[in-house]
Structures are given as C-alpha cells and as structure tokens.
Amino acid sequence: MTAPHRLAPGDPAPAFTLTDQDGRAVSLTDYSGRKVIVYFYPAAATPGCTTQACDFRDSLNSFTAEGFAVIGISPDAPAKLQAFAAAEGLTFPLLSDEDHAVAEAYGAWGEKKNYGRTYEGLIRSTVVVNGDGTVDLAQYNVRASGHVAKLRRDLGLD
Numbered sequence: 001m002t003a004p005h006r007l008a009p010g011d012p013a014p015a016f017t018l019t020d021q022d023g024r025a026v027s028l029t030d031y032s033g034r035k036v037i038v039y040f041y042p043a044a045a046t047p048g049c050t051t052q053a054c055d056f057r058d059s060l061n062s063f064t065a066e067g068f069a070v071i072g073i074s075p076d077a078p079a080k081l082q083a084f085a086a087a088e089g090l091t092f093p094l095l096s097d098e099d100h101a102v103a104e105a106y107g108a109w110g111e112k113k114n115y116g117r118t119y120e121g122l123i124r125s126t127v128v129v130n131g132d133g134t135v136d137l138a139q140y141n142v143r144a145s146g147h148v149a150k151l152r153r154d155l156g157l158d
Contacts, residue, residue, distance in 0.1 A: 006107040007138040013038075013129040014105035018073065018095035021081035026071070026093050028129065035136070036069045037151070039126040040108035041144075044076045044084035044094070048144030052124075055148035057090050066157055068128075073097050073108075075122060107140065126151060 007013070017027040028036070039056065041049040056063075056070050063070055070092040074081070081094040095102075100122065103109040108125035111118060124144060128137040128151075137154060139147075152158045 006140055007127055007135045009135055009137060011135045011138075013127065013133050013135050014102070016095075016102045016105070018097055018102060019078050020093045020095055021078055021085045023078055026095055028133070031069055031071075031129070032133070033131045034069055035067050035131060036071060036129045037063065037126060038071050038073060038106070038129060039124075040103055040106065040122055041072060041074050041124055042122040044074055044080050045087065048124075049074070050084075050088060052144040052147060053084070053090055053094075054088055055145075056092065057088065059148050059152065060092060062152075062157065066155075068155075071095060073102060075100050075103070107138070128155065 013028060015028050017025050020026045041052055043049055053072060060070060073095045075098055076096060077098060078096045081096055085094055097103055100109045103122055106127055108123050110123055112121045123140055124142050125140045126142055127135055130136045
C-alpha cells in the first residue's frame with residue numbers, strides 16, 4: 001500500500017462531480033467564487049461520523065455568514081446519505097463517492113490501521129478550497145469529535 005498524495009495550501013483542488021443525497025449532480029465548480037469546506041468521512045450513521053456531521057450542521061449558519069459552504073463526502077450510496085441527512089437534519093450536500101476516486105484525488109483514501117489490522121479506507125480529512133479553486137487548508141486524520149471547533153479556530157472564525 002502506498003501513502004496517498006496529500007494536498008497542501010496553494011495546490012489546485014481536484015475537480016469533481018458527484019451525486020448528492022437527493023440524486024442531484026454537485027460539482028466543485030458549482031461553488032466557483034466561494035469558499036467551500038469539503039470534508040471526507042468514512043460512513044454515514046456511525047457514531048463518529050454522526051458527531052462530526054452534527055457539529056457541521058450546528059455551525060452551518062456561522063460558516064455561511066463567513067462565506068463558507070460545507071460539503072460532506074463519503075463512500076456511501078445516495079440512498080444511505082438521504083436517510084442520514086433526514087435522521088440528523090443535515091441541510092448541506094452529502095455526496096456519494098462510491099468508487100472513492102474523489103477521496104483518492106484529495107489524499108483522503110489510503111492505509112488505515114484499526115485493532116491491529118491494516119487495510120485501505122477513507123481517512124477522515126477536511127480540505128478548505130477558496131473561491132479560485134485552490135486549497136487554503138488541508139487536514140488529514142482529523143478527529144470526529146471537536147474537529148469543527150478546531151477548524152473554526154484554524155480559519156480564524158472564533
């Protein structure tokens with residue numbers, strides 16, 4: 001297994017078009033001219049991912065007021081994302097990356113270790129893309145709990 005290529009500030013953000021929880025195609029270019037927080041999470045409706053998604057939900061108004069959009073991406077199918085969004089009241093796009101091609105392009109897919117087992121999977125990551133499509137901030141192996149508060153501090157929003 002090889003280590004993923006990680007994005008860094010100043011890198012161009014890889015373009016993508018994925019299906020959201022409502023079956024609509026969503027592209028990074030839809031956010032041209034806006035700052036967007038793209039966060040990758042392993043699986044909808046699991047405890048850590050629910051905590052993280054609800055933290056983004058609870059901070060969404062303040063992110064929006066600061067000019068940021070929020071997008072969540074996971075390998076889940078759109079139907080699972082729709083159930084997750086409905087159950088948790090999530091109002092931002094949740095995108096389905098079932099073949100994990102976008103996660104790979106963003107450096108959010110790679111080797112993981114859990115309970116002594118090594119495997120490939122989604123690495124909980126957040127990439128902030130500015131209005132011209134370049135990376136402002138890239139964080140990998142983030143914690144589900146407390147990540148949104150740390151991200152707000154790192155972006156100078158607190």
